[in-house]
Amino acid sequence: MSSTSQVTARVAVIGAGIAGATCAASLSEAGLAVTLFDKARGTGGRMATRRAEWPAADGSLVRAEFDHGAQHIQARHPRFKAAMRRAAAAGIVAAWAPRVHAAWPAPVQRESWVPLPQMPALARHLIGETPVHLGFQVQRLQRSGDGWRVVSVDGSTEGPFDQVLLAMPPAQAAVLLAGHHDRWADGLAALRMEPCWTLMAVTQDLDWPWDACEPDIRRSPLAWVARNDRKPGRSAPSGMATWVAHASAAWSAAQLEASPAAVQAALSQALAALLPMGTKLQWHHRAVQRWRYAVPAQPSATSVADSECWWDARRGLGVCGDFLGGAAASAGGVEAAWRSGDELADTLLAALDHETAAARPLDEQPRVQGQERFLAHAA
């Protein structure tokens, strides 16, 4: 690839979760021609909100929503905290300090945020005007003389691109990298992610004194229960309560191939068991979701996950995601995904800067670092 083509680099980012969105935002802002691809119908990945509707007794439709993936964003790194506070000032996230009933000593309270009005809003904000192909499941990558092409499961092809960045769980990235970067593919295939079965339920409104609960996973299949309607900006249909209940990783792994009906019955019973004795639940709506790749298994710092992103300049390939972003920062979840996506954008931009340094006017201002850029325009 010539340095001219790299100045106006065409970049494909595959995966529009928080890692891909953060990476794409930084690269677009730096003037690169970025295109995002995601197999889902919307952006946000595991920062997701599910809608449900069902007929009431009078035939009218009742609607409810559930944040059925990530529950909240916890900020540990000072820069990420600052970015979240700016996002809060701009109305993109709201602080959430849930009253948590825990079976364990109370966990360390960190700043906690939820995007408004739904979980995907943060990724959507970051993506802005960057072009996104939704419903585009990349099945394989093709490399030829003029660059990379991405090929979907239904055969559509997009490209060429100078760089392809993968922002998805490791097992899925491994499939796309096989034959192009076998060492990375093998390393990613060895990284374990834990599954999570999630119950989304609507009951009658209840006088429950908590916003969330961390049950004792030695006694309950559940590891987390939240009153979704008590989170900032959320609500429930009149007279009802909306619940999101995540099963523990161990229970979910043991029931990975169980039928949704059996899982729904077991988790409903577990939720009822956490409520005050004698509470008779009226179920207005119930559904379950299986997250095959929910969170990186602990400890995530295996030998292959020892940096926050991977970048191969010769091939024009990069990898980011939550399973890498926690390596150096003991961060996890959304923060780790953000760190990894931001670090990959910075690494790629630094590589392009390096290659074009000779052509750059001497008085050019230094590039703003990605983590400073993050949501800067929201300030």
Ligand SMILES: Cc1cc2nc3c(=O)[nH]c(=O)nc-3n(C[C@H](O)[C@H](O)[C@H](O)COP(=O)(O)OP(=O)(O)OC[C@H]3O[C@@H](n4cnc5c(N)ncnc54)[C@H](O)[C@@H]3O)c2cc1C
């Ligand atoms: C049940 C659950 C609870 C959680 N709770 C929390 C929490 O409370 N706090 C927290 O910080 N984190 C939590 N997490 C983790 C958090 O959601 C993730 O760490 C974070 O969202 C990961 O972002 P990501 O961009 O790395 O990956 P993802 O969000 O998984 O994004 C990857 C994207 O790639 C797309 N994709 C995959 N393969 C392809 C393909 N072949 N072609 C096209 N697109 C593809 C997917 O559709 C997806 O949109 C939770 C996760 C789950 C599942």
